Amino acid sequence: MRQDIERIILEPERIAQRVMALGKEISEDYKNKAPLLICILRGAVIFYSDLCRAINIPVKMGFVSLSSYGENSESSGLIKIRQPLGWDPINEDIIIIEDIIDTGLTMNMYRQLLLEQGARSVKICTLLKKPSQKQEIALTYKGFDIENEFVVGYGLDFAERYRNLPYIGVLKKEIYAK
Numbered sequence: 692m693r694q695d696i697e698r699i700i701l702e703p704e705r706i707a708q709r710v711m712a713l714g715k716e717i718s719e720d721y722k723n724k725a726p727l728l729i730c731i732l733r734g735a736v737i738f739y740s741d742l743c744r745a746i747n748i749p750v751k752m753g754f755v756s757l758s759s760y761g762e763n764s765e766s767s768g769l770i771k772i773r774q775p776l777g778w779d780p781i782n783e784d785i786i787i788i789e790d791i792i793d794t795g796l797t798m799n800m801y802r803q804l805l806l807e808q809g810a811r812s813v814k815i816c817t818l819l820k821k822p823s824q825k826q827e828i829a830l831t832y833k834g835f836d837i838e839n840e841f842v843v844g845y846g847l848d849f850a851e852r853y854r855n856l857p858y859i860g861v862l863k864k865e866i867y868a869k
């Protein structure tokens with residue numbers, strides 16, 4: 692897989708340090724609570740499992756798979772739930788754990804949906820943030836700001852590949868332009 696990567700932008704050690712710091716911050720912010728951490732499948736799964744173990748207060752674990760209706764979603768506000776949460780969000784303090792925020796549309800819609808379903812609070816935690824947001828997004832926790840490039844690894848994929856790379860790297864253009 693390494694030959695398909697143009698350059699590594701985040702080495703495993705740097706990711707691990709940042710994840711530990713985020714875990715500490717969340718533990719302090721939510722002490723005396725047991726927040727429900729929702730993992731957005733599949734891209735966030737590696738970040739999620741490391742982050743959960745960097746948190747030293749009790750957490751509840753939930754998993755959901757979403758897809759938005761692309762450009763249409765902006766006007767229709769529709770979100771497609773491919774795999775439901777299986778939890779009643781009523782009165783839960785929720786932190787949505789996402790791999791990367793690009794336009795922010797999906798996260799804004801999902802956050803709104805959880806609030807409408809009765810969640811007490813909904814915060815968003817993303818490992819990566821690109822500058823190309825179309826919407827203002829209420830981000831509480833962020834790992835790293837990155838450039839507007841297509842990245843893979845540490846859970847992030849291209850066509851379901853590269854998720855198991857231990858680092859995050861920019862994918863060579865010739866791979867996704869094929």
Ligand code: IMP
Pocket residue numbers: 734759789790791792793794795796797798840841842843847848849
């Ligand atoms: P958005 O913020 O609603 O536009 O969508 C973010 C989603 O797009 C993420 O959860 C990823 O699945 C995907 N995505 C955006 N940028 C990248 C990237 O650079 N690599 C891999 N997936 C990406």
